[in-house]
Amino acid sequence: MSYLVVVAVTIVIYAILTVGLNIVVGYVGQPNLAQSAFLGLGAYFAAVFSTRYGVSFWWTIPISFAVAGVAGLGLGAVSLRLREDFLAITTIGVNFVVVAVFQYMPFFGGSTGIYAIPLPAIAGHQFANTDFLIVGLVMLVGVVGASFYLQRAWFGQSLAAIRDDEQAACSVGIPMASYKVAAFTLSAAFAGMAGSLYAPFLSVVTPTSFGFTESIVILSMLIFGGLGRIRGALIGALILGALPEVFRFISDYRLLTFGVILVLMLRFQPQGLLGEDSVMSKLASRALTAFRRPVPSLAAEGALMEKDTSSHGPSRD
Amino acid sequence: MALLEIDQVTVRFGGLTALSDVSFDVADGEFVSVIGPNGAGKTTLFNAIAGAIKSTSGTIRFKGSEVQGSKPAHMSHVGVRRSFQVARPFSSMTVRENIQVASAKKAVLHSGRCLGPARRDRRTREHVEELLGLVDLSAWADRKASELNIGALRRLEIARALASEPSLLLLDEPAAGIGVDGLRPLAELIKGVHERGLTVLLVEHNVGLALSLSDRVVVLDEGHLLALGTPEQVRNDERVISAYLGRQGARQAAAGVVKGLPMKAEAVMLEVDGLTAGYGRVPVLYGISLTVLEGQFVTIVGANGAGKTTLLQALMGLVPATGVAVFRGKPLLPQPAHRRVDLGIGYVPEGRHVFPALTVDENLQLTAARRHEKGGSGRAIDEVYEVFPRLGERRRQTSRSLSGGEQQMLAFGRALVLDADFLILDEISLGLAPVVVDRLYDVLLEIHGRGKTILLAEQNARVALEAADMVYVMEAGRIALQGPAAELRTDPRIVEAYLSSL
Numbered sequence: 152m153s154y155l156v157v158v159a160v161t162i163v164i165y166a167i168l169t170v171g172l173n174i175v176v177g178y179v180g181q182p183n184l185a186q187s188a189f190l191g192l193g194a195y196f197a198a199v200f201s202t203r204y205g206v207s208f209w210w211t212i213p214i215s216f217a218v219a220g221v222a223g224l225g226l227g228a229v230s231l232r233l234r235e236d237f238l239a240i241t242t243i244g245v246n247f248v249v250v251a252v253f254q255y256m257p258f259f260g261g262s263t264g265i266y267a268i269p270l271p272a273i274a275g276h277q278f279a280n281t282d283f284l285i286v287g288l289v290m291l292v293g294v295v296g297a298s299f300y301l302q303r304a305w306f307g308q309s310l311a312a313i314r315d316d317e318q319a320a321c322s323v324g325i326p327m328a329s330y331k332v333a334a335f336t337l338s339a340a341f342a343g344m345a346g347s348l349y350a351p352f353l354s355v356v357t358p359t360s361f362g363f364t365e366s367i368v369i370l371s372m373l374i375f376g377g378l379g380r381i382r383g384a385l386i387g388a389l390i391l392g393a394l395p396e397v398f399r400f401i402s403d404y405r406l407l408t409f410g411v412i413l414v415l416m417l418r419f420q421p422q423g424l425l426g427e428d429s430v431m432s433k434l435a436s437r438a439l440t441a442f443r444r445p446v447p448s449l450a451a452e453g454a455l456m457e458k459d460t461s462s463h464g465p466s467r468d
Numbered sequence: 469m470a471l472l473e474i475d476q477v478t479v480r481f482g483g484l485t486a487l488s489d490v491s492f493d494v495a496d497g498e499f500v501s502v503i504g505p506n507g508a509g510k511t512t513l514f515n516a517i518a519g520a521i522k523s524t525s526g527t528i529r530f531k532g533s534e535v536q537g538s539k540p541a542h543m544s545h546v547g548v549r550r551s552f553q554v555a556r557p558f559s560s561m562t563v564r565e566n567i568q569v570a571s572a573k574k575a576v577l578h579s580g581r582c583l584g585p586a587r588r589d590r591r592t593r594e595h596v597e598e599l600l601g602l603v604d605l606s607a608w609a610d611r612k613a614s615e616l617n618i619g620a621l622r623r624l625e626i627a628r629a630l631a632s633e634p635s636l637l638l639l640d641e642p643a644a645g646i647g648v649d650g651l652r653p654l655a656e657l658i659k660g661v662h663e664r665g666l667t668v669l670l671v672e673h674n675v676g677l678a679l680s681l682s683d684r685v686v687v688l689d690e691g692h693l694l695a696l697g698t699p700e701q702v703r704n705d706e707r708v709i710s711a712y713l714g715r716q717g718a719r720q721a722a723a724g725v726v727k728g729l730p731m732k733a734e735a736v737m738l739e740v741d742g743l744t745a746g747y748g749r750v751p752v753l754y755g756i757s758l759t760v761l762e763g764q765f766v767t768i769v770g771a772n773g774a775g776k777t778t779l780l781q782a783l784m785g786l787v788p789a790t791g792v793a794v795f796r797g798k799p800l801l802p803q804p805a806h807r808r809v810d811l812g813i814g815y816v817p818e819g820r821h822v823f824p825a826l827t828v829d830e831n832l833q834l835t836a837a838r839r840h841e842k843g844g845s846g847r848a849i850d851e852v853y854e855v856f857p858r859l860g861e862r863r864r865q866t867s868r869s870l871s872g873g874e875q876q877m878l879a880f881g882r883a884l885v886l887d888a889d890f891l892i893l894d895e896i897s898l899g900l901a902p903v904v905v906d907r908l909y910d911v912l913l914e915i916h917g918r919g920k921t922i923l924l925a926e927q928n929a930r931v932a933l934e935a936a937d938m939v940y941v942m943e944a945g946r947i948a949l950q951g952p953a954a955e956l957r958t959d960p961r962i963v964e965a966y967l968s969s970l
Contacts, residue, residue: 306582308561308569315558322518322552323570323628324544326577379560427560 156280160352162392163287164190164345169373169384170294171341176370177379178307179334180314181230182239186369188249189219189339191361193346195253198265198356208271208278212347219343220336222249227335231328246363253358264357268350283352290348294341298381301337310334364406371409375416377426386425469532471496471667472517472636477526477536479512486512488691489526494636494669499662501670501678503702504688505772505927510671511553513688514640517669518550519543530636545574549629550638555621555645557613557628564609566624567596571631596631603627603657618750619650623657636667643674644773645750651944655681673773674944679703735762737890737921738783738800743791745782752778754945755791760890760938765922767932767953770942776925777818779942780894783923784808784815795890809838814883818894818925820875822882824868828859831867831878836885845885852881855911873904880908890921897928909935933957 168186175183193215200206200214226245230238253259271278271286278286301307312320313327321327350356368391376387391409395402422429470493479487487509494500502510515521517528519540528536530546538546558566571592576582587593600606603623608616613624622642629637639658646654655677662668662681672678679685679699687695687708695705702708738760745753752775760766768776782789785805793800795811809815823831832852836845853860856877862870867878876896883891893912897905913935916922926932932939932953939956941949949961956962 300585301583303585303587304583305569305572305576305586308565308586309572309577309582311561311565312558312569315560316556318520318540319552319556319558319628321540322544322550322556324541324572324574324577324632325569326541 166388167345175338178310185242185246187365188246189342193343194350197347197350215343215347220340223339227332377423473529501682508688509691547635549634551625553640559614570628599627741792745789767936774942775945814888816893822867848885
C-alpha cells in the first residue's frame with residue numbers, strides 16, 4: 152500500500168510537470184528542454200529555506216513557485232530572440248547551467264546536495280506519504296484547472312495563434328512577446344511548485360536529479376500522451392511514470408525504453424496517444440458520433456481543399 | 469485630412485534601395501491600388517505601412533499621427549489590418565476561432581481581461597457570425613482552417629482582418645493563386661467590403677483587378693513612384709505601358725542577330741499537353757500545352773506570378789506535375805530531375821542557385837561530370853571561360869564572392885558545359901545591370917545560332933519578342949496567347965495581356 156502511494160506521488164509530480172510544460176510546448180509551440188531545471192530550482196529553494204531558515208512547508212510552496220517563475224521569465228525573454236532549434240539548444244544549455252550552479256555554489260550544498268529536509272507538518276501531525284499524495288493531487292487539480300481555463304481564455308487562444316503563425320498573430324494585434332514570456336513564466340512556476348513537494352517527499356535533493364535527461368523524460372511523457380492536450384499530458388505522465396514500477400526490469404533500462412517508445416511514437420503516431428486526430432481520440436469520437444446525428448460531408452461543396460494535390464507538393468512556406 | 473499619408477518614404481536593405489522617396493495620400497473611404505512590375509517595391513511599401521519592416525527615412529502618418537517604425541501589433545490596434553500574400557491562417561484553429569481570436573481589442577489583450585473566456589461575450593459572437601456570413605464561410609465555421617482551399621483561405625484572411633473593425637484594410641495580392649473562376653467572386657467581396665465604408669489599399673499583380681476596383685492607382689517602378697492617378701489615366705500612361713513591356717533600345721543589337729537566322733522547324737523537341745502543377749493547396753498551372761520544335765527559340769512571357777517558373781520547374785522535375793510532357797519521344801514526367809539532365813536538358817534556374825562554397829571551377833566541374841556526351845569536359849569548361857572571360861579571371865574564387873551578374877554567368881556556364889541540345893532558362897535578366905543582360909543575351913543568341921533549342925521564361929516582354937521565334941503569353945496559370953514573335957510584336961492584345969487580365 153505504502154509503496155503504491157509512493158509511486159502515485161511520483162506520478163502526480165510528473166503530471167504537474169507535464170501539464171505545466173504543455174503550456175510552453177503545446178500551447179505556444181516553443182521547445183523547452185529545461186523543465187527539470189525548474190523543478191530543481193523549486194526543490195532546492197524549498198530545501199534551503201526549510202533546512203536553513205526553518206521556513207514551513209506551506210511557505211516554501213509560493214517561494215518555489217516564484218523562484219522558478221522568475222527563472223522561467225528569464226528563459227522566456229531569451230526565447231524571444233531565438234527560434235526552434237536554437238531555442239531548443241539554449242534550453243538544454245540552461246539546464247546544464249542550473250545543475251552546475253547547484254553543484255558549485257556552497258549555498259546549494261555542493262555536489263552532495265541538501266539532506267534531512269524536514270517533513271511538513273499540519274497541526275502538529277507529521278506528513279505521511281498519503282498526505283503528500285493529497286497535497287500533490289490538490290496541486291495537480293489547480294494546475295489542470297488553470298491550464299484548462301487559460302486554454303479557453305483570450306490568452307490561450309492567442310497562444311494558439313502565435314503557435315500557428317507568429318506573423319499573422321502580430322498582424323491581428325496579439326502582444327506576442329509578453330504572451331510568450333508569460334507562458335514560459337507560468338510553465339516554470341508550476342514546475343517549481345512541484346519542486347516544493349519533491350524536496351520534503353524525498354527528504355534529499357542532489358544536483359544530478361535535475362539533469363538534462365530528466366527534462367527529456369518529462370518531454371517524452373508529454374509527446375507520448377499528446378502534445379497540446381491536458382489529457383495527453385496526464386496520460387503520458389501516468390503511463391510512462393508507472394511503466395518502470397509495473398515492469399521492474401524496465402527501470403534499469405528506463406531511458407532506453409523511453410527513447411524507443413518516443414521514436415516509435417513520433418514515427419507512427421506523432422499526435423501522441425490522446426492528441427488531436429490520434430487513433431485513440433478518433434475511435435473515441437467515432438463512438439460518440441454514433442449517438443449523435445450524422446455530420447454531412449462538406450468536401451463536395453467546394454471550400455475544402457482537394458486532398459490529393461495537397462499531399463505531394465512542397466510545404467507552403 | 470487624409471487617413472494615410474506616405475511622405476518621402478525610403479527603404480534601403482544594405483546597399484539596395486527598395487523604395488525611394490515615395491509620397492502619396494489615401495483619403496478616408498478611398499480605394500487605392502499599388503501596382504508595378506516585379507521588384508518595383510510594392511511589397512516593401514506594404515510592409516513599411518503594416519509595420520513589418522522599418523522605413524529608412526520619411527514619415528508615415530495614420531489618422532494624423534506618425535506611425536513609421538511601429539510594430540505590426542500596434543498598427544493593428546490603431547486600426548490598420550492586413551492580409552498576407554502567402555495565406556497565413558491559424559491552421560490548428562477552426563474558421564470561427566480564427567476570426568474570433570482576431571477580434572480581441574487592445575483593452576482586452578493588454579489587461580487582465582485576456583484571462584477571461586473568449587467565448588462568453590455575446591456581441592463578439594454575433595460579430596463573428598456576421599463576418600462568417602459576409603465571406604461565405606458560415607457552413608465551414610467549425611472546420612479546421614488547414615482544411616480550406618486557397619480561395620476560402622483568402623476569404624478567411626479578409627474576415628480575420630475585418631474582425632477588429634479596422635479603418636484601413638491592407639490587402640497583399642489577394643488574387644495570387646486564385647484561378648480565373650475565383651477572381652470575380654473575390655472582386656465582388658473586396659468591393660462589398662469597401663462599400664461598407666472601409667478604406668482599402670490593395671497591392672496586386674493582377675492589374676486588371678486592381679484597375680477595375682480602384683478610385684486611384686499608384687504605379688511603382690524600381691522603387692520610384694512612376695505614376696499616380698485614376699485607373700483611366702494610368703491605363704493610358706506611356707511610362708506605365710513601357711514599364712510593363714520593358715524598356716526600349718536595350719536589346720536592339722541582339723534582335724539584329726536573330727532576324728538573320730533561318731527557322732529550323734523539322735522535329736519536335738518538346739511537347740507539353742495538359743500540364744498541371746501547384747504548391748500544396750495552391751494550384752499554379754491549369755493545363756498548359758505548348759510545343760518546342762528543334763532549333764527553335766521559344767519564349768514564355770507573363771507577369772510575375774503567372775506561373776512561368778513553376779512551368780519550367782515542372783518540366784525539370786522540381787515541382788510535382790500531372791499531364792503529358794514528351795521530350796524527344798520520351799515521357800518526361802516519370803523521370804527524376806537528374807535523369808532529365810542526362811536526357812540532354814540544360815537548366816538555368818531563376819535566382820542562379822550556384823553552389824556558394826565551391827569555386828567557379830568546381831561549380832563547372834561538378835556539372836561537367838554529368839555531360840550528355842562523356843569526355844572533353846576540360847575543353848567545355850575552357851569554352852565557358854572564353855564566352856565569359858570574367859569567370860576565367862575568377863575561377864579560383866568561391867562563387868559566394870561573385871557579384872550577382874557573375875553568378876548568373878556561372879549558372880549559365882554550368883548549363884553550357886553540359887553541352888545539352890535543349891536549354892531551359894528562367895529569368896536570366898532578373899536584377900542585373902543592362903550591360904550584363906546584354907552580354908547574357910548575346911551569348912544566348914550565339915548558342916542558339918549554333919543550333920541549340922532554347923526555352924526561355926522572361927518577364928521583360930520586349931526582350932522576349934525581339935529574340936524569340938515563338939512566344940507564349942502566360943496569365944494566371946494558363947496560356948493566354950501564342951504565336952510567332954514577329955506577329956505578336958505588333959499585337960495590341962500583348963498590351964492587353966499585360967495591363968488587363970481580369
